[in-house]
Amino acid sequence: MKDAEAAVSTVGLTRDFGSFRAVDGVNLDIPRGAIFGFLGPNGSGKTTTIRMLCGLLRPSSGSGRVVGCDIAREGEAIRRRIGYMSQKFSLYDDLTVAENLTFYAGMYGLANAKRRERVDAMIALADLRGRERTLTGALAGGVRQRLALACAIVHEPEMIFLDEPTSGVDPAARRRFWETIADLADGGATIMASTHFMDEAEHCTSLGLMYAGKMLISGSPDALKRELTVAAGKIWQARVPDSIGFLDRIRAFVSGGILDAYIFGASVRVLACGARLPADVAGAAAWEEREPTLEDVFVHHVRSSAGMEGQRCDA
Ligand SMILES: Nc1ncnc2c1ncn2[C@@H]1O[C@H](COP(=O)(O)OP(=O)(O)O)[C@@H](O)[C@H]1O
């Protein structure tokens, strides 16, 4: 395999279930060593995309290569060289921690000294020293998740797919999980992880946003935020009593100097075209300027894709 080849590349990757198009013409390019964050609401096609990339589900059309192998023809070779932690990661509850790791190591063809060495390394990575003989069914959520990651990467894969690995675990466990992910990337692995959490997205070197089967935007977190303030001028935020009613009134200005307006936490935000708000909007609340966040980027692009925004600022 050529060294320069990307870890993941797809062209027009598409998957239909009957007459329903779950993944629609996705083009991906993930360089080696990247941490690619895969975002998008439930049902947007993330898991279906990941399963195609892992060689577990055939594309209806389009093509893709993962670690130098064709996803439609070389699924078996891909599965040997990647780690995949599925959304419902499958650990054996009636096996101990060490037995689960040993089982997965065996499945990947590791034997004898190499197997013992890798199982031991994974116990260290997952911080499970002292719990080798604990039954997996008795582990708390965050610990189970670390063990599931360890099982998925026991064979030292060069590419790791993680499908919502941190859903259902507490914030401290999520932070720790992402530290491990960063270490794995430092060690040369490429990571693709789906997530709903914007703080996790900030840890990624690049991001892609899926919506209704399509990849709406992709790029580094900084580039995506920069592009938003190029498309619009500035972001303004205000606390208002009736934010829904307020938005209804404000959105009438979408074609007159506002690119978008939406709820943001307990506040309302507007993307203004240019440096100033239209006078009527400016007078309607006590606005403060804000820096763009990834949440602004994603809220705006999903709304715009769903046809809920107004015109472009330069229209
Ligand atoms: N095997 C299947 N048969 C029919 N529809 C499916 C199947 N797998 C997924 N889908 C549908 O495809 C869409 C995308 O699902 P999925 O890839 O799981 O999204 P996500 O992971 O982003 O939540 C959903 O509408 C889902 O119901």
Ligand SMILES: [Mg+2]
């Ligand atoms: Mg999913």
